Amino acid sequence: MINASFGVMRGCDIGVDEAGRGAVIGPLVVCALMVPEEDREDLVDIGADDSKKLSKKKRRLVATEIARLSDSRGWGIGEIVCSPSRIDRGMKTGNLNSLEVELFAEAINSATQSNGQCRILLDACDVNAPRFGKSVESALGAEWEGCRIVSEHGMDGEDIVVGAASIIAKFRRDSEVERLAKNLSIELGSGYPSDPLSRAAVRKLSTGYLPHECLRWSWSTVSDVWTELHRRPVPTRDAGATHPVQSSLEDWNQQEW
Numbered sequence: 001m002i003n004a005s006f007g008v009m010r011g012c013d014i015g016v017d018e019a020g021r022g023a024v025i026g027p028l029v030v031c032a033l034m035v036p037e038e039d040r041e042d043l044v045d046i047g048a049d050d051s052k053k054l055s056k057k058k059r060r061l062v063a064t065e066i067a068r069l070s071d072s073r074g075w076g077i078g079e080i081v082c083s084p085s086r087i088d089r090g091m092k093t094g095n096l097n098s099l100e101v102e103l104f105a106e107a108i109n110s111a112t113q114s115n116g117q118c119r120i121l122l123d124a125c126d127v128n129a130p131r132f133g134k135s136v137e138s139a140l141g142a143e144w145e146g147c148r149i150v151s152e153h154g155m156d157g158e159d160i161v162v163g164a165a166s167i168i169a170k171f172r173r174d175s176e177v178e179r180l181a182k183n184l185s186i187e188l189g190s191g192y193p194s195d196p197l198s199r200a201a202v203r204k205l206s207t208g209y210l211p212h213e214c215l216r217w218s219w220s221t222v223s224d225v226w227t228e229l230h231r232r233p234v235p236t237r238d239a240g241a242t243h244p245v246q247s248s249l250e251d252w253n254q255q256e257w
């Protein structure tokens with residue numbers, strides 16, 4: 001059972017988690033959820049938990065309830081949908097950890113304004129959890145001084161607010177992948193390299209002039225397939241380049257460049 005009274009302090013709690021860090025298809029989604037301390041039990045009542053413990057149907061139901069309560073209670077939800085192109089460009093100048101520090105800070109700022117009395121609970125992405133917390137604190141800046149940051153691994157299974165944030169992030173990412181699959185008219189699976197459906201989709205989406213925009217070009221799964229198919233290294237994203245949005249895989253392959 002997730003702890004609903006994790007380290008009581010006056011004010012509000014902001015739980016932050018992500019979905020899609022290791023995926024090769026689709027976005028990385030970060031969600032920050034701001035809940036007043038006195039409303040934490042409401043999350044228990046609607047069945048919030050670590051998103052990995054819930055079925056897809058249950059995540060949808062709980063995410064809908066969180067949105068309803070957010071509207072009626074004045075909770076704050078900040079969602080950052082980070083595209084594969086931003087991920088690839090971030091990998092050119094840093095790494096996934098440094099990108100997620102940016103995304104976590106953006107999500108927090110999108111969820112609410114600092115009142116100096118909030119506690120920020122992070123499901124740490126870095127192998128060094130305290131370092132991740134310090135990096136997010138630095139990215140947030142002076143405005144958030146006075147807020148306590150708790151950065152731990154597996155926080156989505158320990159704290160109800162972080163668990164709820166993980167549900168929203170996972171629900172949003174699943175929705176984005178479903179939308180992509182519908183637009184492309186192919187099965188994308190979960191979008192993770194371990195999924196045979198996703199690996200097959202990567203191959204189909206790597207047959208055009210460029211890898212499809214929904215792929216993370218900097219991932220070895222994409223670069224290996226691209227090199228096999230085209231006998232040359234995978235292209236790198238040009239920070240100034242834009243590509244048309246394709247409605248189907250056939251449109252992508254037939255596009256004139």
